[in-house]
Amino acid sequence: MTHVKTPSDLRVRAIAGIAMIAGALGALLAGGGALWLLMVVIALFMMAEWSDLHGIDPKAKRLGQYILSVPLAIMAPIAAGSDPFSLGLLVGAAFFAVIVTRRRALAIGTLYCGLPVFALVLIRDQPHGIVLTLWTLALVWATDIGAYFAGRTIGGPKLAPVISPNKTWAGLIGGVAFAGLFGAVMHVRYGLPLRLALATPLLAVLAQGGDLYESWLKRRAGVKDSGNILPGHGGLMDRLDGLVPVAPIAALLVMWPSLVQALGA
Numbered sequence: 001m002t003h004v005k006t007p008s009d010l011r012v013r014a015i016a017g018i019a020m021i022a023g024a025l026g027a028l029l030a031g032g033g034a035l036w037l038l039m040v041v042i043a044l045f046m047m048a049e050w051s052d053l054h055g056i057d058p059k060a061k062r063l064g065q066y067i068l069s070v071p072l073a074i075m076a077p078i079a080a081g082s083d084p085f086s087l088g089l090l091v092g093a094a095f096f097a098v099i100v101t102r103r104r105a106l107a108i109g110t111l112y113c114g115l116p117v118f119a120l121v122l123i124r125d126q127p128h129g130i131v132l133t134l135w136t137l138a139l140v141w142a143t144d145i146g147a148y149f150a151g152r153t154i155g156g157p158k159l160a161p162v163i164s165p166n167k168t169w170a171g172l173i174g175g176v177a178f179a180g181l182f183g184a185v186m187h188v189r190y191g192l193p194l195r196l197a198l199a200t201p202l203l204a205v206l207a208q209g210g211d212l213y214e215s216w217l218k219r220r221a222g223v224k225d226s227g228n229i230l231p232g233h234g235g236l237m238d239r240l241d242g243l244v245p246v247a248p249i250a251a252l253l254v255m256w257p258s259l260v261q262a263l264g265a
């Protein structure tokens with residue numbers, strides 16, 4: 001039987017969502033160290049949820065968290081930060097995870113949970129890093145908000161009924177449109193580079209793809225939510241599934257001029 005959300009459920013969900021956004025913005029404004037610390041905590045919880053969705057036993061799950069914690073620690077501003085060494089160590093940690101545990105899912109989970117952290121640390125370290133990081137985070141929020149209201153208001157054909165019965169094509173279009181509008185506002189109001197503003201709708205599609213991928217993982221595992229840590233929202237993966245694919249691509253787009261210059265030198 002389908003669970004119908006009551007006004008009380010929606011109220012709890014809204015309050016929790018506002019609290020999460022406020023926490024993220026507070027960490028962003030507090031500095032790179034605060035943002036890094038928040039992301040490390042989130043990534044380790046996500047690794048636990050990832051392991052549960054893949055049926056990994058508790059001992060291997062803890063080992064996976066320990067392995068992930070090494071490159072995450074090196075990403076601290078007082079350590080290597082966003083240096084390529086941190087990225088190399090993350091990839092090495094993924095190889096180490098599969099060699100030690102013989103579980104490919106733990107290697108994939110190391111990258112799934114660790115890459116967004118590296119990407120956001122890298123973006124935050126750039127000139128105008130606060131604006132760029134805000135754009136990366138908020139475009140995902142805008143996509144979710146636009147998709148939610150368009151889906152509920154318009155309805156219509158389902159986007160992927162087998163994987164996520166509640167998602168509609170109207171929701172996808174609404175999410176992309178609202179994210180695109182947000183990108184345009186960021187360009188006009190805060191000087192977001194035009195290439196990033198133009199890429200925002202495409203990243204919104206990617207965010208929805210990340211959402212569908214996590215829905216597929218949950219359906220395969222036979223669970224409704226990835227966890228129960230967030231009131232009204234389920235697990236951290238349930239809230240950050242769109243950010244996982246968006247953050248690395250956003251970092252690549254942010255760094256694109258530097259990469260082209262380095263390759264041409």
